[in-house]
Amino acid sequence: MADYITKVEGKEILGQAYSHLDIDFFKDDNQRENLERLIKSYVEPRAKFLFGNDIDVVVDFEEGSLKSTITVWGIVGSIITGVAQYKPIKEGVIEIDKDIRAIASEIWNDDAKAAEAKKNLKESAEDASRLAQATNLEVLFNTGARSCQKIRLEKRTGVIGRAAHLIKVLDGIKNDYKIIDGKADIRQSFLVASLYYRMASLKNEFSQNINKIESDDGQFCLAAIIYRDLISFNENQPALIKLRYEIEGYKRLSDFNEDQKEIIATHENLSNLLKEIKSFKKLLEEYFPKQTENVVA
Template sequence: MADYINKNILSQAYIHVEPVELETEEQLSAFKEHITEFARSRTNFYLHPDVSIEIEFENGSLKARITVMGTIFLLMQGVSKYPDFREGVSLIYNDSKRLAEYMVSEAQFFTGSKHQDVIRLEARTGVVGSLHKVILQLEQLNNHQLKLVG
């Protein structure tokens, strides 16, 4: 169970498919191992090696949530590496979105689930997406005020 008090969702892939190529328990187990390794390596590259990854599977058609959890402190460390706060937030948002999309794509590919086999796929950005949305809204307000003054 995710610890939402001390950590926040930085990126999440939600996969709900009718898997074509996972007919046995061994194949399902191989998928779980593969997607765990895939998620860890991509998370290390795109976000940070110190974040935690939680993978949940549900029975029936394949349902999986691959959740990358981290602290706001880790997020701010990443943002502070850029000279501009807004640019840092935008770049981390892009990485968070890309990470979730890659995990969705890899799960869909590995399971052989094409369009007719997909029930739902989502690439979520969690707190990073919320912060990005706030920055965009502030920029829109600022642009609107400049138009009124100018």
């Protein structure tokens, strides 16, 4: 996070609009303060409409030509679970946290709840992107900046966007995992190798991004969604059993060509993929509250 961004404790960045314009607003404090008021009054009601009332909108400026960063802060766990849309702030932080934790436990154990949480996450990331884009347009409108004065505009989806990206990548891996057809050929060899490397990369990306979610309950929510998806990777599905059997047949040959060598390598990649899934699940369990451990076999 850039040093000039004003942080809101206990909350994560849901979305951010960044603009760098070739205009000088810092010679006039009143002009800059008026712009901040106008932008905040535009963003705040829209952010509350999209993400619930428990959000903060912060406008930061850098000196020089106008660099503005408008950040929407909120609680990722309440958005994933849907708590943000039905719990008023007056319920209190403790009660809201309890609700987030309870629903996250349901996500961990129920496919329908996990699917609903994934939908909330993906839609919120799209909403964050649209709001950031609209906010940048509002900055341009209120400053009167023309195309030739636009140095850089960015729409950033923050923690929500990163989490949604993880889910999107995992969905792609799941879809490709289902098309393993049990035939020991070059195409299957490349597919299994791709699945292994993509899963390993996803686990690494999760590790790099999970701590950007401030609260333990928010981390639990994201871990629960991914954990539920990983359960669907059945290592005993008929196609995998058939593929292992055919590959073992190749390995019994005394001599084989380059294509057959590639197919035999599929066995190692398949084994590595299944190990990677188990390793990922073990990593995710570190983010589960102690009282809910061992719920899933």
